[in-house]
Ligand code: CP
């Protein structure tokens with residue numbers, strides 16, 4: 064269960080959760096079902112439609128992939144996605160989130176939210192009596208994890224046989240990926256600078272799922288046996304003022320040709336990337352890079368999630 068889940072879970076392990084706030088709101092079986100559904104939708108073998116269905120999309124941070132993939136995904140499913148930016152709606156002018164939640168639930172069949180504090184997503188889930196999907200909070204990015212696991216399954220190998228490395232900041236993307244890796248049975252080595260780890264709660268949740276990540280001392284150690292190396296920006300949205308304080312800690316954590324010289328590992332990044340910081344242009348643009356498949360798979364994975372949540 065995600066650490067701060069509200070109504071995202073149910074006593075019945077087989078019943079799909081009401082909300083999707085983090086990856087471990089799904090059971091292992093439900094995760095597998097979503098990924099399989101995503102693959103079948105992507106291949107055109109599953110023609111499920113969600114006609115007259117509306118997804119309200121609440122964005123308090125910028126987005127390219129999340130916005131575009133949910134919007135096109137809903138169009139392909141025969142539904143509609145409604146973009147709500149902070150300046151456009153009363154939320155940005157002082158209306159409480161819990162009021163926004165109840166109003167949107169009166170129109171939309173589901174709400175996707177990208178916000179700052181994870182608690183905001185929980186408040187929405189508590190007050191909206193339609194499914195709430197986390198499109199990124201400061202703590203978690205579970206839709207990204209769905210796409211990442213789909214990509215690994217397509218491009219690297221069966222999830223239970225893959226070793227991954229997380230190198231860099233222990234941020235929202237890394238936290239959800241680690242828990243998703245545990246849920247899916249991937250081995251994960253984690254190299255994060257002191258003070259910027261994934262968080263003890265993530266290790267505890269992974270342990271509960273039966274596969275704790277291995278925290279290692281250096282990026283070199285993390286990538287040594289990895290089939291896939293994953294990194295993300297060192298300064299996430301909302302912590303720009305911490306940039307000068309954070310960057311020195313990441314010296315030596317860049318994913319570059321030297322780090323990957325002795326491995327054939329694939330490279331992953333959720334994007335957007337800061338070339339020259341956490342990854343070089345050379346690695347990002349190399350044959351080993353899976354980033355464009357990851358980006359496309361956001362749409363397919365989310366379609367798998369939407370049909371499971373809404374049909
Ligand atoms: N990876 C991801 O969530 O990208 P956006 O910020 O462009 O949505």
Ligand code: NVA
Pocket residue numbers: 199234235236295296298299300301333334335
């Ligand atoms: N960690 C990044 C991910 C962006 C998709 C951020 O939160 O800004």
